[in-house]
Amino acid sequence: MTRSTIASFRAVSKHYGSHCALRDFNLELREGELLTLLGPSGCGKTTVLRLLAGLEIPDSGEIFLDGRTLAGVPPEARNVNTVFQSYALFPHLSVAENVAFGLRMKKLGSAEIRARTAEALRMVRLDGLGGHRPLQLSGGQQQRVALARALVNRPRVLLLDECLSALDYQLRREMQLELKGLQRQTGITFVFVTHDREEALSMSDRIAVMRTGRIEQLGPPRDIYERPANLFVAQFAGESNVLEATVTAITAPDSLIVELAGTPLTVRTDRRFRVGARLVLVLRPEDLHVHDDAAAEGGLAGHVLERTYRGVTLDTVIALDAGPRIKTSEFFREDTPALDHPPGQRVRVSWTPGWEIVLPHEPET
Ligand SMILES: Nc1ncnc2c1ncn2[C@@H]1O[C@H](COP(=O)(O)OP(=O)(O)O)[C@@H](O)[C@H]1O
Numbered sequence: 423m424t425r426s427t428i429a430s431f432r433a434v435s436k437h438y439g440s441h442c443a444l445r446d447f448n449l450e451l452r453e454g455e456l457l458t459l460l461g462p463s464g465c466g467k468t469t470v471l472r473l474l475a476g477l478e479i480p481d482s483g484e485i486f487l488d489g490r491t492l493a494g495v496p497p498e499a500r501n502v503n504t505v506f507q508s509y510a511l512f513p514h515l516s517v518a519e520n521v522a523f524g525l526r527m528k529k530l531g532s533a534e535i536r537a538r539t540a541e542a543l544r545m546v547r548l549d550g551l552g553g554h555r556p557l558q559l560s561g562g563q564q565q566r567v568a569l570a571r572a573l574v575n576r577p578r579v580l581l582l583d584e585c586l587s588a589l590d591y592q593l594r595r596e597m598q599l600e601l602k603g604l605q606r607q608t609g610i611t612f613v614f615v616t617h618d619r620e621e622a623l624s625m626s627d628r629i630a631v632m633r634t635g636r637i638e639q640l641g642p643p644r645d646i647y648e649r650p651a652n653l654f655v656a657q658f659a660g661e662s663n664v665l666e667a668t669v670t671a672i673t674a675p676d677s678l679i680v681e682l683a684g685t686p687l688t689v690r691t692d693r694r695f696r697v698g699a700r701l702v703l704v705l706r707p708e709d710l711h712v713h714d715d716a717a718a719e720g721g722l723a724g725h726v727l728e729r730t731y732r733g734v735t736l737d738t739v740i741a742l743d744a745g746p747r748i749k750t751s752e753f754f755r756e757d758t759p760a761l762d763h764p765p766g767q768r769v770r771v772s773w774t775p776g777w778e779i780v781l782p783h784e785p786e787t
């Protein structure tokens with residue numbers, strides 16, 4: 423499905439004093455998508471939202487909404503609303519008055535205000551609580567009020583800045599599903615900011631992984647996780663075992679033999695490498711299987727350091743003979759009862775050929 427562009431950043435740069443928060447930033451937002459900005463604290467996520475909302479002005483470059491430049495357009499004239507982590511509710515107003523606030527500012531008729539407020543409260547499943555004060559509500563309910571207060575304006579784009587971070591784990595998982603449902607139901611374009619990769623992977627149509635004011639990769643969650651553009655994205659998107667290796671032979675256009683501290687391994691990749699090039703293999707813990715040393719061939723040999731029962735998975739830390747440590751995370755399966763490998767036991771680690779992620783070696787940053 424191709425969707426039309428609703429907003430775009432073209433070569434936008436933004437400094438705070440001498441600090442460069444965004445440099446030559448480009449992004450096309452698609453109509454009706456849930457796009458997540460994912461990246462470590464300080465990488466510029468909030469700055470992107472503030473620029474789109476009109477709370478900051480770009481130093482250079484231009485931002486467009488619905489094909490029109492936003493240069494010179496004040497925040498209140500942009501059809502964009504933000505939900506903050508802090509909720510920013512008015513404590514002295516009722517829930518309904520909080521939600522209706524934006525519509526009153528726009529001087530809509532009271533019948534319309536009442537209808538739209540009720541609709542927004544229904545959407546976030548707070549019907550019946552309109553007369554309460556925000557502080558009489560739970561954290562999750564306050565979060566919903568903040569959402570209703572934004573949705574009631576029927577924004578073209580809804581910006582959500584780490585808005586679930588204050589909630590505990592269980593509630594957060596529920597709100598993730600609910601937000602995604604609301605986004606589908608309303609068809610409103612959401613730009614969601616988080617530093618939580620699971621949240622990003624489970625909610626997004628597309629993820630933009632950011633580092634120091636730039637997008638490192640933009641794509642659907644599965645591409646980000648399974649085909650990361652570089653080591654930063656690979657590590658930010660999921661737990662990673664990173665093993666350095668050297669190319670010893672090229673056996674087919676998409677197949678290499680590499681040497682990992684003396685152990686030869688065949689790996690598959692679309693990327694081009696020369697013989698002698700250094701590269702890294704990224705192995706996801708859940709892609710790895712642990713075998714008794716004697717029963718298996720291929721893969722990498724080592725011995726068990728630690729074994730941790732985690733309910734859903736059995737996690738093992740293995741010291742490879744090749745040097746590095748590797749973590750595996752095996753799901754329990756009915757057909758193959760998990761073998762118990764106590765610390766000290768010799769084992770082999772294997773994975774489905776081709777599931778390794780092969781990336782160029784890059785200097786430490
Ligand atoms: N008002 C400000 N004054 C000075 N520096 C700022 C200001 N706002 C943000 N920054 C800096 O800009 C960078 C990006 O900030 P921000 O967009 O808030 O990142 P994120 O939301 O990804 O954590 C950070 O290094 C931050 O310290």
Ligand SMILES: [Mg+2]
Nearest residue numbers: 467468469583
């Ligand atoms: Mg931020």
